Amino acid sequence: MTTFRNAHRTTWAIIAGGFVLVAVGVIAVRNLGGVNNAVAQQPQAAQAAAKANAAPQIKTVAVVNREPITREELGREAARRYGEGVLESVINKHLIAEECRKLNITITETEIDAEIENTAKKFSLSVDRWLGLLKDERNVTPAQYRTDIVWPTMALRRLAASRLEVTQEEFDKAWQSEFGPKVKCRMISVSDRALAEELRAKAAANPEAFADLAKDFSEDPNSAAARGLIPPIRQHMGAPEVEQLVFALKEGEVSQVLFTANQYLIFKCESLLPATQVEATKQPEIQQRIVEAIREHKLRNSAGDVYKELQEKAQIENFWTDPTKRQQNPGVVAVLNGQKIMQSELEEECITRHGVEVLDGEINRRILQQALKLQNLDVTEQDLNDEISRAADSYGFLKSDGSPDFEAWLEEVTKEQSISVEVYVRDAVWPTVALKKLVAGKVKVTEEDLQKGFEANYGERVQILAIVLDNQRRANEVWDLARKNPSEQFFGELARQYSIEPVSKNNDGQVPPIRRNGGQPELEKAAFALQPGELSGLINIGRQTLILKALGRTKPTITDISVVRDELYKDIHEKKIRLEMAKQFDALKEEAQIDNFLANTTQMGKKMEAAARQQSTR
Numbered sequence: 001m002t003t004f005r006n007a008h009r010t011t012w013a014i015i016a017g018g019f020v021l022v023a024v025g026v027i028a029v030r031n032l033g034g035v036n037n038a039v040a041q042q043p044q045a046a047q048a049a050a051k052a053n054a055a056p057q058i059k060t061v062a063v064v065n066r067e068p069i070t071r072e073e074l075g076r077e078a079a080r081r082y083g084e085g086v087l088e089s090v091i092n093k094h095l096i097a098e099e100c101r102k103l104n105i106t107i108t109e110t111e112i113d114a115e116i117e118n119t120a121k122k123f124s125l126s127v128d129r130w131l132g133l134l135k136d137e138r139n140v141t142p143a144q145y146r147t148d149i150v151w152p153t154m155a156l157r158r159l160a161a162s163r164l165e166v167t168q169e170e171f172d173k174a175w176q177s178e179f180g181p182k183v184k185c186r187m188i189s190v191s192d193r194a195l196a197e198e199l200r201a202k203a204a205a206n207p208e209a210f211a212d213l214a215k216d217f218s219e220d221p222n223s224a225a226a227r228g229l230i231p232p233i234r235q236h237m238g239a240p241e242v243e244q245l246v247f248a249l250k251e252g253e254v255s256q257v258l259f260t261a262n263q264y265l266i267f268k269c270e271s272l273l274p275a276t277q278v279e280a281t282k283q284p285e286i287q288q289r290i291v292e293a294i295r296e297h298k299l300r301n302s303a304g305d306v307y308k309e310l311q312e313k314a315q316i317e318n319f320w321t322d323p324t325k326r327q328q329n330p331g332v333v334a335v336l337n338g339q340k341i342m343q344s345e346l347e348e349e350c351i352t353r354h355g356v357e358v359l360d361g362e363i364n365r366r367i368l369q370q371a372l373k374l375q376n377l378d379v380t381e382q383d384l385n386d387e388i389s390r391a392a393d394s395y396g397f398l399k400s401d402g403s404p405d406f407e408a409w410l411e412e413v414t415k416e417q418s419i420s421v422e423v424y425v426r427d428a429v430w431p432t433v434a435l436k437k438l439v440a441g442k443v444k445v446t447e448e449d450l451q452k453g454f455e456a457n458y459g460e461r462v463q464i465l466a467i468v469l470d471n472q473r474r475a476n477e478v479w480d481l482a483r484k485n486p487s488e489q490f491f492g493e494l495a496r497q498y499s500i501e502p503v504s505k506n507n508d509g510q511v512p513p514i515r516r517n518g519g520q521p522e523l524e525k526a527a528f529a530l531q532p533g534e535l536s537g538l539i540n541i542g543r544q545t546l547i548l549k550a551l552g553r554t555k556p557t558i559t560d561i562s563v564v565r566d567e568l569y570k571d572i573h574e575k576k577i578r579l580e581m582a583k584q585f586d587a588l589k590e591e592a593q594i595d596n597f598l599a600n601t602t603q604m605g606k607k608m609e610a611a612a613r614q615q616s617t618r
Helices: 002-016 024-030 044-053 071-102 109-122 127-138 142-159 168-179 193-205 207-217 221-225 240-247 283-313 323-328 343-374 381-394 406-417 421-439 447-458 472-484 488-498 502-506 521-528 565-591 606-617
Strands: 060-064 067-070 182-190 229-233 258-260 263-273 316-318 332-336 339-342 462-469 539-541 544-553 594-596 601-603
Touching: 060 071, 060 343, 067 071, 067 343, 071 142, 071 283, 071 316, 071 332, 071 339, 071 343, 071 421, 109 127, 109 142, 127 142, 142 283, 168 283, 182 193, 182 207, 182 221, 182 240, 193 207, 193 263, 207 221, 221 229, 229 240, 240 258, 240 263, 332 343, 339 343, 343 421, 343 565, 343 594, 381 406, 381 421, 406 421, 421 565, 447 565, 462 472, 462 488, 462 502, 462 521, 472 488, 472 544, 488 502, 488 544, 521 539, 521 544
Parallel strands: none
Antiparallel strands: 060 067, 060 594, 182 229, 182 263, 258 263, 316 332, 332 339, 462 544, 539 544, 594 601
16 A cells, blocks of 8 residues: 555656755755765864854863763764764865865855845745744754855855856746646546556546546545646646646547556646736846756755765775774874874764763763762673673563573664664663662562562453543533443444544444553553443543443453463563662752753752752841
8 A cells, every 4th residue: 555655646746746946055954964964064264263253162061960071071972972974974074175175165254144144035034033943943053054054055056156057948947837838637547557548538538527537536546536636737847748748638638548657647638727927027036036946956966966076086094983993093083185084073073963962961871970989889791791681581582592682682773773882882771780770679579569460461351342532521422322322333333433532433442451450540440340231431531531331351361370470570670670760860860960061051959959048048
């Protein structure tokens, strides 16, 4: 079914397609970073100017309970996580900067201001509103926008200037697409040729029946729902064969069958729409807009070509993913055309892009380190390996002998998250082990816990039909209807008509069986109180009201708790310790005194706040 739908999306794109005229700046924002945003950089001269106008760089980025986290530490950790991807952007930054220097291309601050203003105008926004929108929705600061998006867009225009010339033919086609004649059509789209020929013959014999044929047989859901009607077809916007076919039709005429985009298409011309007449006074402005749109489209297409050519000409040695070369070249992460790219530059770029996020993780890590030190605890290599083995076992990564498959789990989890083993261990495994050590001894699994767990996982369950409503008055009416007609079939019809919950609505009231100790005590109590065939009263849970009808009980397959006791113990212990870990971390975080200079936030900590309040009352 997915393939079928995708095929029709492709068909529609070919029929009514054409490039979308979107500002390059917005494209760059959406693709900030990585290969697609290789252009989003500034040359060293512009960097130097930006740094000169910026505030002095802080060496301590945070203080946690009076213990500092340095910028150097943050840069190292940010590069550990994002260095590989960011380095590619840094290399591309140097490529474009070098080419700009060779061609004496310079872009002034005044030109950047004008570009930002023009972009804001395209969206009918003030500059302040546009910059605020980027910050709020894309987390791109005004400074980043200027240096990482606007400058490279302008630089690319200059580098690709010879490729951005708009020919008269290109302009004429764009003008014709927007203001030229159009054909209002109906369409039938099917995947079977024999059916297409049959439908075409019926439509040609009786053109008035075309709309009904489209509604009944067309496999394109959008046009079928509109009885075959599609948006008017313009010239130079989609597949040439479609345009050639429909523009040759007379009003009321049915086309031959056309095979395109893996579909057989039939069109009927409803009317020929004449070209739009444009007032002479408005033509210069429209012409300029069209020319700019064509240039922007060409820029998007040529940007990749420019970079490809620059990269093909360049001599690049990347040391980041080669430990041997990094050891032989300390402090150097790459060499581009004989020029070294230093690790310090890469780390600063990683801080610029990901510093706030990484620093938050490092603050949390420092809090845990301090808590461990206070209790004379330590996380060993064996602890880390044991936790990885536990995770492997928990997720079913086992060897043939039933032991945890350590290596297979590491390969799977790091591949899924696109991270290195080192980062996985540091960011996921170490904090888990640290918290488990801090809460060790606080978690106990009682006989009551085991019994409840056994009932929840292996005990009998109540099979029910359910109706979920969010209106008390409607709930009373539906309950009264169900009481007057006690059949399961009628209850299912009521669920299909009134239930607001998708599962019960789409399955005639059937929902998964209710178990004990599943976390919904009110619902469980009401369900287990019902006898087969019995209707419940109104059950109010939060803002919703439930009506249940009992069908019966399931029969447990395991009745002896000793058979699954060990497995239950492991599961319950892990769940309880996870809850205790979360409580412990929240407490540590609330008590910590944190000054985050990168995010410009301060937290006094509970003890400091209490002392400050006490001082203020004296």
